[in-house]
Every structure is written in structure tokens, then in C-alpha cells.
Amino acid sequence: MNEWLKKSIDQLKALWGKWSMVQKLILAAVVVVAVVGIVLMLHVSATPSMVPLITAPITDQDKLDKISVRLDEEGVEHTITAEGLILVPDKRTAQRMVSILAREDLIPADTSPWDIFKMDRWTLTDFERNVNLRRAITENLEQHIEALEDVDNAQVTLVLPEDKLFQEDQNPVTASVIITPRPGSDITQSRSKIEGIVKLVRLAVEGLKDENIVISDQRGVVLNDFADMADFDRLELSKRQLDQKQRLEATYKNQIFTEMSQIFGSDRVSILKVDIDLDFRKETVSTEEHFPVTTVEDNPNTPYNEREYVLSIPRSSEIVKEEFKGTGFNPEGPPGQEGQTPPAYKDMNNLVGNYNKNSEIINQEVNTRNIVEEKSPWTIRRITVGVAVDGVWRWSYNENGTVKLDTDGSIEREYTPVSDEDLNKAQTLIEHAVGFNRERGDSVTVQHIQFDRSNQFAQEDEHFRAQKRLQQAILYSIIGLAVIIVAFIVFRLISRELERRRRLREEELARQHQMMREAALRNAEEEEMEVAMSVEERARMEMQENAINMAREHPEDVAQLIRTWLAEE
Numbered sequence: 351m352n353e354w355l356k357k358s359i360d361q362l363k364a365l366w367g368k369w370s371m372v373q374k375l376i377l378a379a380v381v382v383v384a385v386v387g388i389v390l391m392l393h394v395s396a397t398p399s400m401v402p403l404i405t406a407p408i409t410d411q412d413k414l415d416k417i418s419v420r421l422d423e424e425g426v427e428h429t430i431t432a433e434g435l436i437l438v439p440d441k442r443t444a445q446r447m448v449s450i451l452a453r454e455d456l457i458p459a460d461t462s463p464w465d466i467f468k469m470d471r472w473t474l475t476d477f478e479r480n481v482n483l484r485r486a487i488t489e490n491l492e493q494h495i496e497a498l499e500d501v502d503n504a505q506v507t508l509v510l511p512e513d514k515l516f517q518e519d520q521n522p523v524t525a526s527v528i529i530t531p532r533p534g535s536d537i538t539q540s541r542s543k544i545e546g547i548v549k550l551v552r553l554a555v556e557g558l559k560d561e562n563i564v565i566s567d568q569r570g571v572v573l574n575d576f577a578d579m580a581d582f583d584r585l586e587l588s589k590r591q592l593d594q595k596q597r598l599e600a601t602y603k604n605q606i607f608t609e610m611s612q613i614f615g616s617d618r619v620s621i622l623k624v625d626i627d628l629d630f631r632k633e634t635v636s637t638e639e640h641f642p643v644t645t646v647e648d649n650p651n652t653p654y655n656e657r658e659y660v661l662s663i664p665r666s667s668e669i670v671k672e673e674f675k676g677t678g679f680n681p682e683g684p685p686g687q688e689g690q691t692p693p694a695y696k697d698m699n700n701l702v703g704n705y706n707k708n709s710e711i712i713n714q715e716v717n718t719r720n721i722v723e724e725k726s727p728w729t730i731r732r733i734t735v736g737v738a739v740d741g742v743w744r745w746s747y748n749e750n751g752t753v754k755l756d757t758d759g760s761i762e763r764e765y766t767p768v769s770d771e772d773l774n775k776a777q778t779l780i781e782h783a784v785g786f787n788r789e790r791g792d793s794v795t796v797q798h799i800q801f802d803r804s805n806q807f808a809q810e811d812e813h814f815r816a817q818k819r820l821q822q823a824i825l826y827s828i829i830g831l832a833v834i835i836v837a838f839i840v841f842r843l844i845s846r847e848l849e850r851r852r853r854l855r856e857e858e859l860a861r862q863h864q865m866m867r868e869a870a871l872r873n874a875e876e877e878e879m880e881v882a883m884s885v886e887e888r889a890r891m892e893m894q895e896n897a898i899n900m901a902r903e904h905p906e907d908v909a910q911l912i913r914t915w916l917a918e919e
Contacts, residue, residue: 402435402444408435426443491506507527545574607619621735643661664715733784740800743766759815857901
């Protein structure tokens with residue numbers, strides 16, 4: 351063992367010598383942290399466990415200080431956490447201090463009332479237990495009622511009487527609730543919400559009945575007196591029934607109008623009235639049905655029906671058969687005395703008789719089914735529908751296909767009424783759509799009526815006139831534009847012709863001038879006159895000759911050049 355320990359120490363020394371300074375520091379830090387953790391764990395485990403005085407944290411600093419001072423007066427060691435919880439050494443101390451704080455009204459108002467009831471010690475009397483129970487239930491009820499979004503404040507008073515020996519001497523449990531509705535709430539007019547509060551209070555208190563609960567508002571008006579709300583309930587029920595009737599009539603009306611509009615057009619159909627008489631009586635129908643007894647079931651794999659049944663089957667039978675043959679016997683009186691048999695029956699003595707009696711009783715069993723049906727909330731008692739259908743208006747056209755106009759400029763129209771055959775078909779369709787039943791007095795009427803379309807025709811005439819004015823304006827604009835284009839073309843042709851004539855006149859004048867100069871030169875040569883010409887005159891002469899030649903070859907270019915020169919000058 352010593353050798354193993356020595357060998358292990360040598361290995362650790364060798365390993366420690368190989369490590370760097372950083373690795374040694376890391377190992378030392380890990381060892382220190384482990385030792386500190388072990389010390390803290392031992393310290394915490396050695397510290398005695400503490401229980402909370404009140405499970406909910408106390409946020410009111412003033413209340414917290416008063417509770418702390420009261421605990422110091424009682425000599426109770428306690429600790430206050432950062433969250434506001436007060437910790438005491440054990441549960442028994444916590445229960446004792448909760449009782450003291452509740453008696454001195456040091457428990458915060460927002461604390462759960464059941465924290466007050468968490469106490470169990472031998473010094474607590476039954477009276478204190480009952481008081482604490484009633485207080486806990488009261489505060490819990492107030493918190494529940496105030497949690498409703500329609501209640502701003504609630505005050506609950508409970509009376510829990512002592513138990514009596516006899517039931518007839520026992521006083522009932524009573525409760526009174528005063529609520530302050532929030533602004534804009536309808537809880538004072540809503541019976542369902544008041545009934546919800548009544549049920550909440552009744553289920554929270556054992557032995558409490560609805561008739562012993564009084565709920566009022568801050569003005570003292572009793573809200574759960576439903577006997578006085580009978581008239582209001584009838585009005586509310588009538589309102590709901592009327593709403594249901596109107597919704598059903600609107601549904602039928604929209605359905606009829608939609609279908610008839612697809613046939614005749616939306617502007618030719620008018621639903622005057624759809625009246626549905628509803629029956630809101632509640633009825634329950636009980637029916638007893640007898641049906642045959644099936645002896646052989648049908649085979650679904652075969653194409654024919656194999657089912658066999660009988661109307662009834664015997665359950666029990668009784669057969670009585672009695673026969674009698676022989677002399678009839680008429681009893682006489684005591685011996686030595688005459689009998690009391692009437693003379694008519696004495697003649698029948700010593701006659702041979704024959705008596706037969708057959709009786710058969712058979713009890714049959716049949717299948718029976720009891721059906722209990724409850725009617726729907728409402729049934730249709732009578733339906734009345736009135737529909738008006740207009741004819742067709744068409745514009746009149748002449749042989750050329752243009753619209754005919756009256757003397758006042760309006761469109762001439764022709765009216766075609768709806769045929770009786772179409773009206774009968776429409777009435778049949780409506781009857782099938784609404785489930786027409788003649789026995790219950792339903793009535794469906796479809797009549798042809800010519801609608802007043804004065805405004806529609808006035809709008810159409812004005813639109814037609816506007817279109818005609820627009821067409822005329824466009825036509826006149828096109829004609830004016832055509833005239834302008836033609837005038838421009840004529841002007842261009844005349845301008846070109848005038849330009850051509852001017853160019854020819856200029857060319858003719860230039861040709862004449864050239865001929866005059868040539869003639870002068872020839873005359874001078876003929877007269878053997880020496881004409882001394884300067885260099886500029888020769889250059890001008892050559893330029894004139896070149897210009898003349900160009901004018902002959904390209905007259906249009908020369909004319910354009912001359913116009914450019916004139917424009918520049």
C-alpha cells in the first residue's frame with residue numbers, strides 16, 4: 351500500500367512538473383471553487399428551515415414594517431426577503447402570528463382570505479374559527495364578484511346562523527350583496543348577468559338558497575327581484591320573436607328577388623311584401639308506433655329482398671273446452687218436504703241434455719316504439735307573398751336603323767306587357783321556393799304592373815341627346831379639319847406654281863441679259879475693238895457663266911440658293 355501511494359505521489363509530481371503555469375493556475379482555481387461550494391452547502395444545510403408567514407408577498411412597505419415590529423414584540427425571529435415574503439422558524443409560529451395579525455387588522459387587504467384560515471392550534475376557539483371562516487368566504491366572494499368586468503366594487507354580508515337541535519327552529523343562511531356597476535355597464539338591465547352572480551353566491555355558501563339572496567346596486571335598487579321583471583321578459587321575448595320573423599322574411603324576400611331578377615331583370619321585379627306568420631308555442635308530441643316483427647333479415651349481397659316478417663308473434667295462449675251430456679238434475683228440498691223448483695222447470699226433469707263450451711285466448715306480441723318529439727322553437731303558420739312584374743320597354747327604329755324621335759326630341763318607345771303564361775310560371779316558381787301549402791292558408795300573388803319610369807326615360811333621353819351632340823361635334827370637327835387640310839394643300843400648290851413661274855421669269859431675264867452681253871461682245875470683236883478687262887471682271891464673267899450653266903442643269907437648286915440669299919439680305 352505504501353509503495354502504491356509513493357508511486358502515485360511520484361506520478362503526480364512528474365505530471366505537475368510537466369504542466370505550464372496557466373494550467374497550474376486553472377487547477378488551483380477549480381480546487382478553490384470546489385472547496386467554497388462545499389462550505390456553502392454545509393452552511394445552508396445546517397441553517398434551520400423557515401416557512402412563510404403569508405404565502406403572498408407584501409408590497410405595502412408600511413404594512414410590512416408594522417408586521418415586522420409586531421413580530422419583534424412577540425419575540426419571533428423572522429426574515430424579510432427581497433420579494434416581500436416574511437419567513438418565520440416553523441409552521442406553528444406562523445399560524446399563531448397570523449391569528450394575532452388578523453385580530454389586530456394587520457393583514458394586507460389584497461392578501462388571499464384563505465391565508466387567514468390556515469391556522470390550527472389548540473388556543474383557537476370555535477367562535478373564532480366560525481368568524482374566520484365567514485370572513486374568508488366573504489372576502490373571497492367579494493374578490494370573485496369584483497373580478498367581473500361589469501362590477502367596479504362589491505360588498506358582501508353573510509349571516510351563518512348557529513345550528514339548532516330541530517330543523518324547524520333552524521334559521522336560514524342569508525346573504526346581501528351591494529354592487530357598484532362600472533360606467534357604461536348594462537349589468538343592472540341584464541337578467542343573465544344578475545343570475546350569474548346569484549348562482550356564484552349560492553354555490554359559494556353551503557345551505558344558501560336563491561330566495562335568501564338579495565343583490566342591489568349602490569342606490570338600493572334590488573336587481574334580483576325577477577318577479578317584477580316578468581313584463582320586461584315578455585317584452586324581450588316579443589322583441590326576439592319579432593327579430594326572428596323579420597330575419598326570416600328578409601331571407602325569403604332576398605331569395606325570391608334574386609331568382610326573379612335572373613329571369614326578368616332586377617329593374618322589372620318588385621317584392622311588395624313577404625309576410626310570414628310564425629307560431630312560437632312550445633309543444634311536445636308523444637307517439638306510440640307498432641311495426642311488424644322481422645323474422646328473416648335481408649341479405650345485402652343479393653339483388654332481391656329476402657326480408658320476412660310477421661305482424662305479431664304469440665306470447666301466451668289459453669284454451670278452455672267444456673262438454674256436458676246426461677239428465678238434468680234439479681235439486682229438491684229436505685226429505686219429506688216439497689221442493690222449491692218452479693212448475694216450468696219440473697217438466698224438464700229426467701230429460702237428456704247436451705252442453706258444449708269452447709274458449710281460446712291468445713295474447714299476441716308486436717314491436718312497439720315510443721317516440722317523443724319536441725317541436726322546433728318556431729313553426730310557419732302562414733306565408734303571404736306579393737310580387738309585381740313590369741313589362742319590357744324597347745326603342746323604336748325606322749327602316750334605316752336609326753332611333754325614332756318624338757316631336758319634343760325624346761326617344762319613341764314601345765311597351766310589351768308580360769304574358770299571363772309567364773306570370774303563372776313565375777307564381778309557380780315562387781310557390782315552390784317558399785314551400786307553398788294551401789291547407790295552412792298560404793297566398794302567393796304575381797301581377798303585371800307597369801312601373802313608373804319617367805326619371806329613367808328622362809335620363810336615357812338626356813344621355814341620348816348628349817351622345818348626338820358629341821357625334822355632331824366630332825363630325826363638324828372632322829369636316830373643319832378636312833377643310834383646313836384641303837386649303838393648306840391648295841395653298842401649297844398655288845405657292846409652288848407661283849414660285850415656278852417666278853423662277854422661269856428670272857431664268858428668262860438672265861438668259862436675255864447673257865444674250866445681250868454676248869451680242870455686245872460679238873459687236874466689239876467685229877469692230878475690232880480691244881476690250882481691256884480686269885482680273886475681277888474676268889472672274890465675275892466666269893462666275894456668271896458657271897451660274898448660268900448650273901441654272902440650266904439644276905434649276906431647283908439654284909432657285910433655292912437664290913431664295914436663301916434673299917432671306918439673308
